[in-house]
Each structure stands twice: as C-alpha cells, then as structure tokens.
Amino acid sequence: MGDESIFEERCLRAKKMMGLRGVDALCLTPSPDMYYLTGFWTNPSERMTLCIIPRLGEPLIVTSRLYESQVKATSWIENVEVWSERLRQHVQLKNILRRLRLLTGKLAVPERIWMVHYKALRDSAPKATFTSTSRILSPMRILKSDLEVKLMERAAKLADDALEKVMCEVKEGVREFELAARVEYFMRMEGSEGAPFETIVASGPNSALPHYGCGSRTIFGGDPVTLDIGATYGRYCSDMTRTLIVGRVEPRLEEVYRTVYRAHQEALEAIKPGVEVEAIDLAARRVIGDCGYGEYFIHRSGHGVGLDIHEPPYIQVGSHVRLRAGMVFTVEPGIYIPGMFGVRIEDVVVATGDGYRLLTKHPRDLTCV
Numbered sequence: 001m002g003d004e005s006i007f008e009e010r011c012l013r014a015k016k017m018m019g020l021r022g023v024d025a026l027c028l029t030p031s032p033d034m035y036y037l038t039g040f041w042t043n044p045s046e047r048m049t050l051c052i053i054p055r056l057g058e059p060l061i062v063t064s065r066l067y068e069s070q071v072k073a074t075s076w077i078e079n080v081e082v083w084s085e086r087l088r089q090h091v092q093l094k095n096i097l098r099r100l101r102l103l104t105g106k107l108a109v110p111e112r113i114w115m116v117h118y119k120a121l122r123d124s125a126p127k128a129t130f131t132s133t134s135r136i137l138s139p140m141r142i143l144k145s146d147l148e149v150k151l152m153e154r155a156a157k158l159a160d161d162a163l164e165k166v167m168c169e170v171k172e173g174v175r176e177f178e179l180a181a182r183v184e185y186f187m188r189m190e191g192s193e194g195a196p197f198e199t200i201v202a203s204g205p206n207s208a209l210p211h212y213g214c215g216s217r218t219i220f221g222g223d224p225v226t227l228d229i230g231a232t233y234g235r236y237c238s239d240m241t242r243t244l245i246v247g248r249v250e251p252r253l254e255e256v257y258r259t260v261y262r263a264h265q266e267a268l269e270a271i272k273p274g275v276e277v278e279a280i281d282l283a284a285r286r287v288i289g290d291c292g293y294g295e296y297f298i299h300r301s302g303h304g305v306g307l308d309i310h311e312p313p314y315i316q317v318g319s320h321v322r323l324r325a326g327m328v329f330t331v332e333p334g335i336y337i338p339g340m341f342g343v344r345i346e347d348v349v350v351a352t353g354d355g356y357r358l359l360t361k362h363p364r365d366l367t368c369v
C-alpha cells in the first residue's frame with residue numbers, strides 16, 4: 001500500500017479498542033492481522049516472527065536475521081530486534097515480555113496462530129492470559145476503506161479477465177488441471193500475487209462437490225464445468241465462481257442453473273444498509289427451497305473477503321451482523337446433486353449507502369461454450 005501512516009493509524013485505533021477490552025498487548029505472528037497493523041507480510045514458518053503491540057508503549061518486531069531488512073523496509077515499526085544466536089529463543093522471549101511488563105498481562109493472539117508459536121508464548125509467560133485478536137481487529141477489518149475496496153476491485157478484475165480468456169479453452173478433451181493452470185497463469189501475468197485458495201475446476205459429477213479442487217478428469221460434451229477462481233492484489237483477495245456448460249445443456253441442468261441464478265439475484269436484492277446479513281442467506285434459500293432443491297444447497301450463501309479469503313461477515317442463518325457500507329463479501333448460492341452435477345454462481349460485492357456494488361463483473365447468464 002505504500003503509505004505507512006495507514007498502518008500506524010490502524011494501530012492507534014486498535015490500541016483504543018484494547019483499552020475497552022482490557023487487553024495489554026497484541027502478540028502477532030505472520031498473518032493478515034500482522035500485515036493489517038504493520039505493513040509487513042510474510043507467511044508463518046518455524047522461524048518465529050513476532051510483533052508485540054503493547055497498549056501502552058512502543059511496538060516491537062522480533063524476527064530472524066533473514067527478515068530484518070524486509071521488516072525495516074515495509075513496516076512503520078522502528079523497533080526491530082533479531083533473535084540472538086547465543087540465547088535460547090524462549091529465554092529471549094521471556095526477557096522481552098518482562099521488559100514490556102507483559103509477563104502477567106492479557107495478551108491477544110491471532111485466531112489462526114501456529115500451535116508452536118502459541119506454545120512458545122504461553123511457556124514464556126505462564127502467568128499471562130490469552131485471548132484472540134478478533135474482538136479487537138474484526139470490527140476494524142470488517143469495514144473496508146476506499147483504498148481497500150480499490151485493491152479488491154483490482155483483484156476482482158484479475159479473476160474476471162482470466163475467466164474471459166480461459167472460456168475458449170473450456171472444451172471437450174481438456175483436463176481439469178490444465179484449465180486450472182491456465183487460469184492461474186492468466187491472473188499471474190496480469191499481476192496477481194497468487195491464488196488465495198486452491199483453484200477449483202470441477203467438471204461433470206465433480207461439480208457436485210462444492211470444494212472439490214481439480215483433478216485429471218477429461219471434460220466431455222454436455223458437462224457443467226464449475227470454475228471457482230481468485231487472485232490477490234495488494235494482499236487483498238478476490239473470489240468468483242461460474243458454472244459453464246460444454247456444448248448443449250440438459251433440461252434438468254438448465255432448470256437448476258436458472259434456479260441458482262434467481263437465488264443469486266434475490267440475494268443481491270436483499271443487500272440493503274442496516275439489514276442483518278442472514279436476510280441475504282434467507283433470500284437465496286427461499287428461491288432454492290421453493291423450487292424443491294433446498295436439501296441440495298449445502299453451504300452458507302457467502303463470506304466476507306479481505307486480506308483473508310474467508311473472514312467476517314459470514315452470510316448465514318443466525319448471523320445478526322448488520323450490514324454497513326464498506327463490508328465486502330461473496331454471494332454464492334449453489335445446488336449440488338450428488339453423483340450428477342452442481343451449479344454455483346459467486347460474486348464479490350461491496351455494501352454501499354443504498355445497496356451494493358459488484359466487484360466481480362463477469363456475466364452470470366447460462367453460458368454454453
């Protein structure tokens with residue numbers, strides 16, 4: 001994102017929230033949470049990188065020599081330490097926590113922290129209490145700034161354009177993994193930082209498995225082919241699904257497609273400021289249920305997207321989060337008939353002051369290729 005002040009400003013807001021929640025420090029290992037507050041991105045590894053953001057006092061990043069320059073170049077945090085070669089890591093960690101007066105504090109760690117890192121923290125501060133960062137950072141991360149929405153729009157366009165390019169390659173005789181490779185190639189060539197999840201190319205009966213992945217099946221005439229693809233740009237994810245039909249469409253498949261299409265449309269129309277997000281799920285579920293396919297709609301209608309591919313708000317029954325402008329999430333109803341076929345249509349939308357705006361824009365009509 002370039003401008004370091006964005007991360008620093010978020011940190012100040014997080015500190016206010018920590019005060020309200022009685023949290024003494026955030027202890028972040030590599031994760032979207034760490035990036036969100038520091039600007040430094042890396043994947044978790046056995047070499048511990050730890051960012052401590054005390055409610056009072058200066059933040060600190062401890063890492064291995066390997067990352068030192070990168071941390072200094074990308075993060076606004078000036079206090080960067082390198083694990084000593086002489087001291088055992090847990091001794092050093094304990095010293096740091098003692099110095100920051102956090103040995104008996106309430107420490108918040110990311111929900112998806114590696115067990116070895118969590119254990120290292122717990123063992124160094126046996127009297128500290130631990131909680132999740134989510135109560136502090138979720139309310140912040142759930143509302144995207146204009147800049148974040150712009151990045152997500154770029155990520156969405158990478159997926160849109162890749163799907164457009166790959167359509168002419170979806171045909172009889174091609175294998176699923178070949179299409180997955182092509183889609184990923186197209187996205188990377190235009191600047192995607194990588195796929196945020198395993199690209200799905202599910203043909204024929206495989207399309208009845210919502211999270212199938214892709215395999216070596218060869219595509220036949222009449223097959224539905226579900227492509228669920230995503231790019232990342234500026235660390236933000238996109239997520240889009242289309243089910244294409246190869247050749248002629250069977251009547252039952254066509255009926256299911258039209259049902260999913262209508263469910264998707266109804267769900268979109270339910271997106272209004274102030275509604276509970278479960279209303280979106282219920283709108284999609286009503287259409288599919290009324291057509292007799294309720295038992296084949298086996299997942300929620302969507303999920304928030306941002307630095308994580310799945311994050312709040314979760315678009316499901318029982319979710320009483322109220323929609324606000326700046327929330328970004330997927331709308332993705334589907335029908336899956338085991339052993340036969342499945343259809344899913346998925347777009348990413350941003351909630352606005354009077355409804356929604358689509359970030360993914362690829363046409364949704366029944367498409368025979």
Ligand SMILES: [Mn+2]
Pocket residue numbers: 239303330332346
């Ligand atoms: Mn999705």
